[in-house]
Amino acid sequence: MKLQATGSAPAGHAEAAIHDDFRNAVLAGLAARPRAIPAKFLYDAEGSRLFDAITRLDDYYPTRTELGILEACAPEIARLAGPGAVLVEFGSGSSTKIRLLLDALEEPAAYLPIDISGEHLLRACRALARDYPALTVQPVVGDFTRSLSLPPLDRGRHVLGFFPGSTIGNFTPEEAGQFLGQAALTLGPGASFVLGVDLVKPAHILRAAYDDAKGVTAAFNLNLLRRINRELGGTFDLARFAHKIVWNEALDRIEMHLESLADQTVSVAGTSFAFAAGETIHTENSYKYRLDAFTGLAFSAGWRPLAHWTDEQALFSVHFLRRD
């Protein structure tokens, strides 16, 4: 197997940086009004496990819909990307979707997954390296929402970025534009970029997907408080907060919040925070796009939209971009 250690900072350094980042973001986010904590902190080991469980729920349409689209368009992606490509995945999680591309591409040379959850990333990479013995697998533990250094990419090869799952929807459209511009620099001249982007649709479908009947999304959201308690010495009582979903129609986004069920005081890393009943901590935005709005955003960030695909109900879309 060809599983290589990260070419940038050792995993321990990345995790220490993520820990400091978490502490600063939580203290600042709880002091702010409205209160908000960036969604990337939902993904500790338990959060990553709960998110994987979400992706298998009947109520959560994005994953199976995207997999169906990718299965259908993989041969065309393989044709557009050509042989011997180097794949770079942003926020790879458990690295299941990449297998569809790896199976369709002609002799992919290397796979560089970037993920904030180190343990989860390494486990996924060991399994991939076992299943694809000819592939060089080079995991990078890090936060792709910040500029991060990748191991040098082999510029003689075609570079194919992969950002599935509509994770781009966690950014505001402005941040998404900045991310796309940064990715153009990271991936380099001539690179291709395949992204999954969730689409605007009727509110009842969105509500079911983000407040599922089995309560897995609620557990995923509440796990953030458990993480704060464990890693930052927090005193959150999980029974006194509830998962809350808002479909913000004006901004085309699903919002996830944690709502305080009582007047209460919570302490985190030695600082006290008073909550009124009904007050919320905003924990995630999940923006939904219209097709032309997304291709326009990509174009403004320096990418040429070469193709896109959707499912029959136009729930979800997959985009193929190219930079000059």
Ligand code: AVJ
């Ligand atoms: C991983 C950001 C794409 O927004 O659908 C799932 C995260 N949050 N259920 C999404 C999520 C609640 C997911 N993304």
